[in-house]
Amino acid sequence: MNARRMLASAGAAAATVALAAPLALAAGAPAGGAPEPRPGAHTLSFSPDPVRAGHTTTARTFSCGNSTSATVNAESLGVRHVRLTRDGRTGGDDRGTQFGRDELSGRIDVPQHARPGRHEVHGTCDNGAHLAGVLEVVPAGGAHGGFGGDRDDALATAAGGVLIAGAAVGGAFLFRARRRAL
Numbered sequence: 001m002n003a004r005r006m007l008a009s010a011g012a013a014a015a016t017v018a019l020a021a022p023l024a025l026a027a028g029a030p031a032g033g034a035p036e037p038r039p040g041a042h043t044l045s046f047s048p049d050p051v052r053a054g055h056t057t058t059a060r061t062f063s064c065g066n067s068t069s070a071t072v073n074a075e076s077l078g079v080r081h082v083r084l085t086r087d088g089r090t091g092g093d094d095r096g097t098q099f100g101r102d103e104l105s106g107r108i109d110v111p112q113h114a115r116p117g118r119h120e121v122h123g124t125c126d127n128g129a130h131l132a133g134v135l136e137v138v139p140a141g142g143a144h145g146g147f148g149g150d151r152d153d154a155l156a157t158a159a160g161g162v163l164i165a166g167a168a169v170g171g172a173f174l175f176r177a178r179r180r181a182l
Contacts, residue, residue: 004177005174005177008170008173008174008177009174012166012167012170012173016163016166016167042061042063042064042125042129042130042131042132043061043062043063043131043132043133044059044060044061044072044121044123044131044132044133045059045060045061045133046058046059046060046108046121046133046135047060049135049136050135050136050137050138051110051135051136051137051138052110052137052138052139052140053110053111053112053113053114053116053137053138053139053140054110054111054112054114054140055110055140056107056108056109056110057107057108057110057135058105058106058107058108059072059082059084059105059106059107059108059121059123059133059135060084060103060104060105061084061103061104061105061123061125061131062102062103062104063125063129063131064084064102064104064125064126064127064129064131065102065125065127065129066102066127067102067104067125067126067127067129068085068086068104068126069083069084069085069086069104069125069126070083070084070104070123070124070125070126070131071083071084071123071124072084072106072108072121072122072123072131073121073122073123074108074119074120074121074122074135075120075122076115076119076120077110077111077114077119077135077137078111078114079108079109079110079111082106082107082108083106084104084105084106084123085104085105085106086102086103086104104125108121108135110135110137112140114137115137116137116138116139117136117137118134118135118136118137119134119135119136119137120132120133120134121133121134121135
């Protein structure tokens with residue numbers, strides 16, 4: 001009888017792992033249809049990223065070489081002509097070098113009405129080099145509580161329900177087998 005219980009427990013554990021593994025791998029994947037920077041464009045990074053609507057993020061690049069400034073636009077956010085400089089302000093001086101590479105930075109004020117999601121940001125350095133990056137905007141305000149987290153994914157919800165049902169059936173089976181043994 002002990003061997004049966006151990007085999008049943010091992011089978012339930014294996015089934016749980018087999019069902020949960022694809023979901024765990026899928027959770028790390030970016031949302032479908034998310035924009036990516038254009039090939040050949042140099043990278044823009046943002047801090048913080050993601051940023052809440054109505055807040056400020058800093059755009060940063062090391063890809064402009066000797067340029068003293070760059071201009072970036074986030075059309076989908078309604079943000080145009082943000083100037084990146086070596087000191088991160090509208091001026092520009094010789095500060096901002098890190099590890100021998102020139103850093104340009106500037107502040108982007110994300111509008112309060114910005115649509116949550118991933119937004120393409122494009123720009124051009126003074127020397128003509130193209131910049132691109134993706135900025136993620138999250139809703140302003142507190143956390144949205146409730147069932148399902150921040151995404152409405154029917155497949156993940158269904159898989160979660162299957163896992164819960166499997167755990168309930170496995171628990172009932174083990175409880176019943178234990179009662180029979182007594």
